[in-house]
Amino acid sequence: MAEKEIQVVQNIFDENDRIAFATQEKLGKMGVFVVNIMGAPGAGKTSSIINLIQQLSENKVYVIEGDIESDIDTVKLKELGIEAIQINTNGACHLDAPTIQSSLDGLSFDKPGLLFIENIGNLVCPAEFQIGEHIKMLICSAAEGSDKPYKYPLAFEKADVILLTKCDLKTYVDFNDEFFLKGVRALNKTAPVFEVNAKTGQGFEDVAGWLLQRKG
Amino acid sequence: MHEYPITEQIIKIASEKAKENNARSITRITLVVGEQSGFIGESIQMYFDIISKDTLCEGAVLEMENIKAKWYCPDCNIHYARQPFSFACPDCGNDGMPTNIGKEFYVKDIEIETE
Numbered sequence: 001m002a003e004k005e006i007q008v009v010q011n012i013f014d015e016n017d018r019i020a021f022a023t024q025e026k027l028g029k030m031g032v033f034v035v036n037i038m039g040a041p042g043a044g045k046t047s048s049i050i051n052l053i054q055q056l057s058e059n060k061v062y063v064i065e066g067d068i069e070s071d072i073d074t075v076k077l078k079e080l081g082i083e084a085i086q087i088n089t090n091g092a093c094h095l096d097a098p099t100i101q102s103s104l105d106g107l108s109f110d111k112p113g114l115l116f117i118e119n120i121g122n123l124v125c126p127a128e129f130q131i132g133e134h135i136k137m138l139i140c141s142a143a144e145g146s147d148k149p150y151k152y153p154l155a156f157e158k159a160d161v162i163l164l165t166k167c168d169l170k171t172y173v174d175f176n177d178e179f180f181l182k183g184v185r186a187l188n189k190t191a192p193v194f195e196v197n198a199k200t201g202q203g204f205e206d207v208a209g210w211l212l213q214r215k216g
Numbered sequence: 217m218h219e220y221p222i223t224e225q226i227i228k229i230a231s232e233k234a235k236e237n238n239a240r241s242i243t244r245i246t247l248v249v250g251e252q253s254g255f256i257g258e259s260i261q262m263y264f265d266i267i268s269k270d271t272l273c274e275g276a277v278l279e280m281e282n283i284k285a286k287w288y289c290p291d292c293n294i295h296y297a298r299q300p301f302s303f304a305c306p307d308c309g310n311d312g313m314p315t316n317i318g319k320e321f322y323v324k325d326i327e328i329e330t331e
């Protein structure tokens with residue numbers, strides 16, 4: 001019997017990333033632009049998706065709703081005539097590439113357009129897993145406070161675009177714009193930050209314009 | 217919860233490498249885990265003990281090499297550990313930039329037994 005040491009150096013995310021890349025390529029070829037939506041519970045992810053879809057009315061939109069166990073958001077989307085499916089993770093705190101890949105059959109993809117994937121409400125692990133997206137959109141509400149970039153740096157570092165929602169609450173919650181933006185810029189030099197209000201729809205036209213430009 | 221599928225992946229990577237090398241069993245797996253990887257060593261260990269049963273990895277020691285996250289200041293050309301609620305460089309006070317130091321998460325090596 002002999003013992004020996006073997007060098008491995010293999011990234012544990014490799015398999016996930018390989019599947020994510022395959023999904024991204026497949027949907028990209030069909031003209032479907034994939035947006036991974038990350039944010040804390042209650043930040044306004046579903047309301048933002050609905051507002052964006054209203055602005056994107058010329059485009060076909062698909063939605064995958066990730067949720068730990070409910071389908072409340074999916075029911076709401078379907079009532080609005082949006083093609084949406086639900087994934088329940090049964091306790092898992094994020095979506096991963098194999099889960100998304102196996103859920104794609106549930107959507108028609110009969111036209112080019114955009115696919116919004118609402119990740120599980122959590123600012124930690126959704127930032128660690130690629131799921132097949134072209135871009136990551138981070139939704140952060142003014143009500144959560146201006147210290148979020150300092151507490152969840154990875155989510156801000158990985159974001160391609162940041163939405164600051166519930167901006168009408170800024171004065172009530174002492175939101176410090178300067179502190180927030182300083183943190184965002186230390187982590188991420190390029191992602192645009194859009195201030196929006198899902199109740200009035202304010203700001204979403206600009207976000208939709210940015211998305212369409214990015215989609216190309 | 218979040219460590220479960222990741223632990224399966226670790227066992228798969230180690231077992232495949234061990235088979236390539238005609239191993240009878242794996243006695244040690246060394247993981248490199250960055251502070252910012254979001255993974256907790258104790259939690260991986262807990263799942264590992266359960267999932268590794270009846271695999272080449274059963275009974276293997278899981279060794280973790282933890283790596284502290286580092287920021288970089290381009291003005292001072294130094295790496296530093298950031299303070300809570302700040303990204304400032306300790307030398308010049310300007311905000312530096314994040315690096316990949318502390319985001320590592322990989323299987324570094326394994327120790328195997330052969331016949």
Ligand SMILES: [Zn+2]
Pocket residue numbers: 289290291292293305306307308309310
């Ligand atoms: Zn400096």
